[in-house]
Every structure is written in structure tokens, then in C-alpha cells.
Amino acid sequence: MEFIGIPAEQTTAVTDAVLAVLAIAVAVYLRRIGQKTRWKTTL
Numbered sequence: 001m002e003f004i005g006i007p008a009e010q011t012t013a014v015t016d017a018v019l020a021v022l023a024i025a026v027a028v029y030l031r032r033i034g035q036k037t038r039w040k041t042t043l
Contacts, residue, residue: 034041
């Protein structure tokens with residue numbers, strides 16, 4: 001794997017990684033509350 005030396009590309013990669021982790025966390029949270037309150041998950 002080759003790393004890019006351009007600072008803007010590195011910042012973009014870190015931002016993408018943070019957004020991916022956040023999206024996974026939200027999906028897990030929605031799945032958890034979906035078992036109790038279905039309308040919140042649907043909304």
C-alpha cells in the first residue's frame with residue numbers, strides 16, 4: 001500500500017474514515033432502538 005504525500009488527500013482520507021465510523025455507529029444505534037420503538041427507526 002502506498003501513502004499519498006499530499007496533505008489535502010490525507011485530510012480527505014481521515015474525514016472519510018471518520019464518516020464511515022459514524023455511519024456504522026448510527027446504523028447500530030438505529031437497529032438497537034428499532035426493536036423497542038419501530039416508528040423511530042422508520043422515520
